[in-house]
Amino acid sequence: MSGSTTVTTRPAPRRERSADAGGRRPRWTPGRIVLLVIALLLTAAWLLPLAWAVATSLKPEGDTTRTPLSWIGSRVTFDAYTKVWESGDLMVWLMNSAYISVMTTLLTVVTCAMAAYGFTRTDFRGRRLLYGLVLAGIMVPPQVLIAPLFREMVQLGLVDTYWGVILPQVAVPAMVFILVKFFEGVPRELEEAAFCDGAGRWRVFWTIVIPLSRPVLAAVAIFTFISTWNNFLWPFLVTTDPGGMTLPVGLVNVQSSFGVRYAQIMASLVIAGMPLLIVFAFFQRQIVRGIAHTGLAGQ
Amino acid sequence: MTSTTAAAPAPVAKPAESAGGRPSRAVHRKWTEHGLVFIAPFLLVYAGFLIWPLISGLHMSLTSENITGTGGEFVGLDNYAEAVRDPEVWSSLWNTVWFTVLSTVPLVVVGLVLALLAHQLRVVQWLWRLSWFAPFLLPSGVVCLLFLNMILPSDFGLADQLLAAVGLTPEIGWLTDERYAMLSIVATTVWWTVGFNFLLYLAALQAIPAHLYEAAELDGAGAGKRLLHITLPMLSRTTGLVVVLQVLASLKIFDQVYIMTGGGPDDSTRPILQYVYQQGFTGYRIGYASAVSYIFFALILTVSLVQPLLSRRRAEEAAK
Numbered sequence: 001m002s003g004s005t006t007v008t009t010r011p012a013p014r015r016e017r018s019a020d021a022g023g024r025r026p027r028w029t030p031g032r033i034v035l036l037v038i039a040l041l042l043t044a045a046w047l048l049p050l051a052w053a054v055a056t057s058l059k060p061e062g063d064t065t066r067t068p069l070s071w072i073g074s075r076v077t078f079d080a081y082t083k084v085w086e087s088g089d090l091m092v093w094l095m096n097s098a099y100i101s102v103m104t105t106l107l108t109v110v111t112c113a114m115a116a117y118g119f120t121r122t123d124f125r126g127r128r129l130l131y132g133l134v135l136a137g138i139m140v141p142p143q144v145l146i147a148p149l150f151r152e153m154v155q156l157g158l159v160d161t162y163w164g165v166i167l168p169q170v171a172v173p174a175m176v177f178i179l180v181k182f183f184e185g186v187p188r189e190l191e192e193a194a195f196c197d198g199a200g201r202w203r204v205f206w207t208i209v210i211p212l213s214r215p216v217l218a219a220v221a222i223f224t225f226i227s228t229w230n231n232f233l234w235p236f237l238v239t240t241d242p243g244g245m246t247l248p249v250g251l252v253n254v255q256s257s258f259g260v261r262y263a264q265i266m267a268s269l270v271i272a273g274m275p276l277l278i279v280f281a282f283f284q285r286q287i288v289r290g291i292a293h294t295g296l297a298g299q
Numbered sequence: 300m301t302s303t304t305a306a307a308p309a310p311v312a313k314p315a316e317s318a319g320g321r322p323s324r325a326v327h328r329k330w331t332e333h334g335l336v337f338i339a340p341f342l343l344v345y346a347g348f349l350i351w352p353l354i355s356g357l358h359m360s361l362t363s364e365n366i367t368g369t370g371g372e373f374v375g376l377d378n379y380a381e382a383v384r385d386p387e388v389w390s391s392l393w394n395t396v397w398f399t400v401l402s403t404v405p406l407v408v409v410g411l412v413l414a415l416l417a418h419q420l421r422v423v424q425w426l427w428r429l430s431w432f433a434p435f436l437l438p439s440g441v442v443c444l445l446f447l448n449m450i451l452p453s454d455f456g457l458a459d460q461l462l463a464a465v466g467l468t469p470e471i472g473w474l475t476d477e478r479y480a481m482l483s484i485v486a487t488t489v490w491w492t493v494g495f496n497f498l499l500y501l502a503a504l505q506a507i508p509a510h511l512y513e514a515a516e517l518d519g520a521g522a523g524k525r526l527l528h529i530t531l532p533m534l535s536r537t538t539g540l541v542v543v544l545q546v547l548a549s550l551k552i553f554d555q556v557y558i559m560t561g562g563g564p565d566d567s568t569r570p571i572l573q574y575v576y577q578q579g580f581t582g583y584r585i586g587y588a589s590a591v592s593y594i595f596f597a598l599i600l601t602v603s604l605v606q607p608l609l610s611r612r613r614a615e616e617a618a619k
């Protein structure tokens with residue numbers, strides 16, 4: 001899935017208005033009203049499960065399985081939330097997830113940006129061969145490596161550690177590919193001026209290339225953060241101690257111990273789902289652009 | 300021209316190197332001049348956690364190793380021979396492919412329809428994004444536990460209650476009946492991840508030049524004609540891409556099945572990755588698990604290699 005992938009969106013990150021036929025507001029023809037109704041129905045269908053989770057979390061435990069359909073229980077209560085919060089686990093998992101996602105994102109952005117710079121702006125023996133090796137890695141889905149990776153983690157003593165979760169998620173060849181494509185478009189003249197002033201490669205990289213690439217770096221960072229935060233399989237395999245689990249793994253792990261306390265399950269899901277939804281509310285534009293940028297080069 | 304290290308005559312650099320203990324500034328600068336320095340950190344992690352497991356996994360698949368690291372005799376292709384004869388490999392491989400077939404079509408088509416709606420309406424974009432894309436930002440654990448506990452249970456689950464509200468009481472075991480379990484997992488997956496394809500399509504739609512539509516409008520083409528003769532052809536590249544990305548993503552299914560059905564009922568939803576997990580991590584046969592994952596890898600590789608071939612052929616046809 002390399003090669004042809006990045007074409008569609010790159011030229012036009014912010015042209016929401018251009019298709020608007022000269023900026024005039026379209027009229028509400030009957031056709032458009034029908035479309036609007038369809039869109040609203042689909043929106044309702046998509047929001048319904050979320051609304052049901054929130055509604056259930058606010059019911060007293062005894063009302064959660066009551067039929068027929070009722071959105072509000074006999075009373076509205078935050079009991080489930082206080083109970084879940086008091087048990088403490090959720091907070092630990094939130095912190096683990098935050099630490100692991102932030103570290104993975106930082107390391108991914110720095111190592112991939114450095115590598116991409118090395119591949120686009122320097123020349124040495126074997127550079128093309130190495131780049132070919134990195135591109136070939138795009139074809140390897142991490143999921144097929146779980147058995148050997150796990151054994152490696154056992155040998156390195158990294159099972160149940162943060163590094164055991166982080167390291168296999170850091171070297172993402174697709175991200176190098178995206179950054180190489182971007183760096184190729186950065187004009188060399190800016191760097192050459194700095195070289196003339198006596199700056200070394202290292203300085204040029206940090207003070208000129210990195211600041212110029214902020215949008216694409218943000219895209220890579222956002223995409224890495226989302227996929228690390230939501231990753232399940234690898235953290236699930238490499239953590240056995242509940243104290244070291246990430247949020248998704250911890251939730252699934254204790255699901256059985258909740259028994260049939262549905263209000264509490266829903267309350268913990270609402271809490272667990274919140275962080276990225278809040279982030280999305282603030283960074284909609286960047287996230288959308290980030291997906292368009294990086295999604296196209298594979299996951 | 301005061302600090303031209305590269306042009307400095309060799310005799311100047313030489314004593315600095317032979318001084319051994321304290322490298323001069325010139326030598327120090329050279330150190331970061333080498334491109335490999337920039338690539339090294341990535342390469343280290345890449346070699347350690349992608350290349351190495353790739354090679355050691357291949358080796359493991361030729362041994363009888365178990366997870367504790369003992370019993371690693373070389374058995375040649377025995378594991379592969381066993382895997383090919385193992386009906387559970389075939390059934391879980393089939394479940395994986397079946398899930399991929401069932402999920403790709405709605406995930407691509409619904410994604411396209413949602414994008415067309417949002418693009419056409421040009422109002423409250425935030426609302427469409429929030430409702431259709433936001434679920435993608437939820438961890439699989441959250442989505443699956445929600446559907447498992449509140450949407451799909453018979454009787455009190457939202458699905459059954461909505462059906463009851465319109466007068467139907469179908470008594471369907473959404474996740475416990477072999478006929479519906481896979482479909483329920485597909486439906487959950489569509490709800491959860493269609494937003495990603497929706498965004499890719501939306502971005503592609505916004506990149507179509509407006510003058511094409513203006514010209515068509517002048518020629519008297521109606522909305523249907525414009526959709527058929529401009530929009531869809533202009534989206535064909537994106538569609539090819541979305542389909543391949545979706546197939547590759549769907550083939551890797553694990554989370555939803557593991558959390559919602561555990562592979563049941565009667566292994567009817569168990570995907571290949573879960574079989575690898577069962578063999579390697581709960582059955583302790585990590586050598587055999589590796590062999591099975593390499594068979595799966597071959598499948599994924601085939602799919603990713605077919606796409607460039609297809610798009611090249613299409614490009615050649617277009618050039619004729």
